[in-house]
Amino acid sequence: MKYKILAHDDAQALAKQVNEQIEKxxxxxxxxxxxxxxxxxxxxxxxxxxxxxxxNMKSKAHVLIFNA
Incomplete structure (x- = not known):
């Protein structure tokens, strides 16, 4: 698992960065x-x-929660 923080002084520019990273x-x-x-x-x-x-573990946990 890896973490990173994206930061910008413009909210719209940050949203663009976030969307680009989601695509990746x-x-x-x-x-x-x-x-x-x-x-x-x-x-x-x-x-x-x-x-x-x-x-995969996260996906299985969601399935178990929804099937409970």
Missing amino acids: GWEPLGGVGVGRSDYWFIFAQAMIWRDEDEY
Whole structure:
């Protein structure tokens, strides 16, 4: 499993970066974080890359939950 944080001072630019990473197989983890001062904003999104085995375990867990 790998993690990374995407950050940008423009929310639309960050959304574009996130969508590009989703197309490559990364998943967003949680919501967008926002930091600010009197002069700037920063937007950040945590991303996760699951190995194939971890992804399969996640899928099976969802099936078990929905079949319960």
